[in-house]
Amino acid sequence: MALGWLDHQTLLALLTEQKQLQLERGLEPRFSILPTKTEYAKWSLYSQRRPNHESWKPDAGEGFKANDFLMQNGKRYTDNDVVKKRLQKDLQSGSQQLYCWDTDRFDKLFHDEVDWEELYTVKRPRELRAIAEDVLRFVDMHPQKETLRVVIASDHGQLMGKSNKLPSLSEDLEMKGRMAIGKADHPQLVVLDRERFDLPHDISVIRGPDSFSSFSYADDKSIVGCHGGLYPEEVVIGFSVLNRSVKRLPVIVKCSGSGRPGEAGIVKAEINNPNTVAIADLKLVVHQLDELQQGTELVGTVGPKETQTFDIEISNWPELPPSHNGNSLPLKGKLEFHYQNAEMGTAELDQDSVIEVKQIFSSGLESGLDDFFE
Template sequence: MTDDPRQPTYILDPSGLYPVGDGYHLVSTEVEWLQQVGVRGDRLWIRGKFLCDWTQTWLNAWNRQAESQVLQSPRDRLQTLLTPLPIPEDWTQQHCLHLADHLNRYPHNPLAAVLAEVSHSHPDFWLANPSHDHLATWLTLTVPPDYAILEEAWRYRRRSHPLGDHYQTPDKLQLLRQWLGLLPPAIPELGSYPGDIPPIIAEEFDKHWKQQLDDSQGAILDQISPSQQPGFPRIAQLSYSLAVQDRHGEYFTEERSQKLKPHLSLDQYQKLQRPTPPQPLPKDATPDQALTWATQQYLPFRRWETTDSKTVPQDRISDRLAISFVDWIHHHYPQLKAIPAKDSHLNYKATQVVQDLCKTHPVLWVVVDGLGWLDQQALIGYLQDKDLAVEQLQPRFSLLPTTTEFAKWGLYAQQTPRAEVWEANMNKAFAKVGLGKRYTDSQDSQLKQDLEQDRQRLYCWDTTQLDKLYHEKKDWEMLYHSDRPSVLQRICDRIDFYLNKHPDRDRLKIVISSDHGQLLGLSSQGVICPPNLTPQGRTAKGVTDNPNFVVLHRHDFDLPEDLSIVKDASTLSSFSYSQDQTVIGSHGGLFPEEVVIGYAVLSRQVQRSPIRLHCSGSGEANQSGQLQLSIHNPNPVPLTDLILTISQLGEFQTGQPLKQTIPPNSHQQLSLPISTCPQLPPNSSQSLPLSGTLTFQYAGVEPGTADLNPEATLEIKQLFSSNLNLDEFF
């Protein structure tokens, strides 16, 4: 007991066993009773049956019963709370006293309160109804042996619930192991374990799955579904460790890596990848097809070949693949630049997006000089760790050539840098945006103050930190794996700092864009510049018929002057060279990593519209069939990395990766083959109900899920079958 004004004035302890509560004076003799009861205003602890009877008579006479509390004997008190469970016969009064006294400290819901205290949990947990989530939590709570009888009584009162049998388990840890699949037999009626792997069993879980992955050489991943397997994020991390740290990357095929991708960081996934070279880009590909080819096929392979595979430059397959893109962009760019900015595949579409956002929100527009598509994905990953979510993410083509003086000018001015409008002044180009203010890296203090005082509708931070890094460093491996992540993280931290300075940060939109990308890998002076050209990086002023170059004629490409671009990965000149005369951070050319960039819109609060699925199919029993999956994506970002799980179809039970990407704001119909349709039971309907889940990523950076529609069915044709014996008809 504590000195609480809500506590009764008189505590009556007929058993005489309880210790005197804090703030109470003991009355244990007739003299003390006569001297204190009704005389002094102190709280009194009346001990002994005789004195308690006196006190009750006196309280009744003065109508003051509400001021008292009668303590049951420890055994009776326990029996009241434990009913119908009996108290063990060998328990002494002192044994009972320990629990009863603890229970008496809590006048309301004492059983739940004590169990919560000794298990370091919340009392509401012990009052909640049984559920799968509740059961999962309860299995991780430890109740000391001295209080086990209280938990036993609590469990007994849940026996009538459908999950009640599981609450009666004599071994909570054993049941947890079975539920997690660490020990047989499985418990199918419980379904998949909800939530993360609890710390109490995490080490055992990791040891089990590391052994499974190693013994099967990764093949165990083919047998499990990411959406149904408990602890799959931990399994993904163990897989990554096995592939990278233990050097068993050969275990993880493209399909297995795709299963793991939603649970790995971008850097981890890239290290896990062993992409195969794509086919060259067809010259008649549409702009959307070219962007998809570059972002989903070429760039992952190019990154792997220039960073992880240690392929020497002269043996790079990606160099030859890039030439197909060079030919494509050189052929199609004159048509691309003729499309208005609001519908354009060129990078100044980002400026139009910024202008539209400024009509309803304050905007921080971060223009990162030299930020290619892959670097942008890494930066977005860092920003997601700051609780920013992606609203929009679209790849675009840089304006040509991919040099800052032309590409960034065109981004701000929303037009190509033709002779009659272009001038080498970025502030004048930014003025064409029509609102806001542009800040360079040297104006960071001014940007901070303006954000704090909400002075602008648009704040444009134009940073050259990343581009400078690429130009200054001379060790490619150190740059890519150490310096580059550090700079991207620093840019991320600065964006988060600026965001938190704005008084309306929950409404502030963050737009990330760039002017051009960077050539991946080392570049050499493999091509000699013709004498009539003036070299500058991967470009040269003038025209040449040398087959190692492509020419951007000023009239066809809207440029101030004719330019010749080196066609392969060579560099004509550079500000700095490594010891072997190779070049890092060269750009100005037409390789996909130089041309394909993007824009992203992020904010604190993003509402995702639900993804709607409609699934149906048909086939013949024990024969192949076809599944039709309709996916409606009403969101402004694409759905990538699709994995379809269907419980009733064997090949989909463990999760089938789908290669398709669902574009933003689209309704797509996918036809999926079924290798073998199941056979239905005799005399049953020919419709097999289907249930399952589609997991995906919003724009490759944020996980999501959607369930199949409740009416999903597979129509199966099969010959009549029954259990009848044909001999009975003869």
């Protein structure tokens, strides 16, 4: 699919913008199997084996067949199968447990285009929206669409921006995009040894942003959309899971702290997110603290199955109410947030949320001791 990290983020935003799908498992980084050339990376994605395996062939379909789980539970569909309605027919009948739509539309877009600005600002978002619309359409076809999961993964990403064509550096190299089969001692190349990197043969990868070859060239011989190298946008890919309806686990928020009335202090907000998707846009409301009654923004996110503690500065620590027993002040309030690429959520403060008020005594008067000095 050639869906890079940023492309994956855009696709998720399109799939969830109208709440048609929700993230069940947030976008997680993965690394493409090296080298990031389709015949290696996609075969490995399907087979879950490295390219040095005896069954390796430069054919993605063979990689799918090499995975017993995929073969026993599902079927692979190409763009041609979509044109001929084979995928749609199987979805409507519910005949498979797993439907693998292996689309090359996005990859082909990068290989055919020669103008980077046109590609990235116009054609890229247009194609991603078209793919998102097809995914949503396919989900609606299934008889159990409410429970059907959508898993998005990719074999590799794409080099960002323009690339220059690099001339042949050695007659011993078989050049393919940003890599070449064989090894050559050259400062512009890094060699992936077949034994060390579990490859069927030695691979030479270009160190910089240049490319050996491409499907298409601009008039100035520049290239866009190449891959096969080691740049982050080629190597870092994503994995995510979506569903039409996701049951969230409760987010737990607990506040604590200690201070003297009228002085500055720190309130600690511990947030435990047990879900498989991150939460962001955090806003904490605490009714007993004047500065937090309207809510305060917490900078950062809390990742999947992660606990984070935020320190919140309070300029005026509260007094205890009149006739209050003890020095612990219970707190009430809530945390407002957004699930990543999904709906809003709220969580009430945990019942154990309290702060310590180091107060010698309480006057017992609503207006405090100032009444004595009027």
